[in-house]
Amino acid sequence: SQELEQSPQSLIVQEGKNLTINCTSSKTLYGLYWYKQKYGEGLIFLMMLQKGGEEKSHEKITAKLDEKKQQSSLHITASQPSHAGIYLCGADIGPDSWGKLQFGAGTQVVVTP
């Protein structure tokens, strides 16, 4: 089955600093989804990247997909307290199971003053 590994498991960053989270797959990435979860709440969709490699940005968040490395990265520029939460990557495992997302274990982000 698809294995998704996220790194780091957690990180603490000072407000205003940049941060990067990685998501590496053991198998082909057909679609890679980034979500953010705040404690006690559901997941909020951030971005989706497709097989073939691409890069998307929204406000201060940029996500990239490196097809060769089977890896996606999520980069936050000039972090703010609102960026705190758990970031999860989810992968579409392919033609036999479209929409059946498998998720990584998540990265907890803490933003300090």
Place this chain on the structure above:
Amino acid sequence: DTAVSQTPKYLVTQMGNDKSIKCEQNLGHDTMYWYKQDSKKFLKIMFSYNNKELIINETVPNRFSPKSPDKAHLNLHINSLELGDSAVYFCASSQEIAGQGAYPSYEQYFGPGTRLTVT
């Protein structure tokens, strides 16, 4: 307006009981899902329905039975609850979007979750 809603938000019950969690989406999506998030925050898909038809059924005990009365609702019934069933259960919905190239994308919208505690 809430896009994907779940009830109840919290559920505390004793082992052996039967309970249900309800989910409704007002996005007009064709596909709905149930996920389980354990204490380590690991999120795992359980079921998926497309237009009231079961399309994904992961290795989940038979005590868990999803029911979709219409495409806007997907309920989860759990029989004979066990301690290991304690988790947060998330409902989600999606619509297939024609992606770039040959692959569709399924942007899933999640509900707020139901925290189930079995004592």
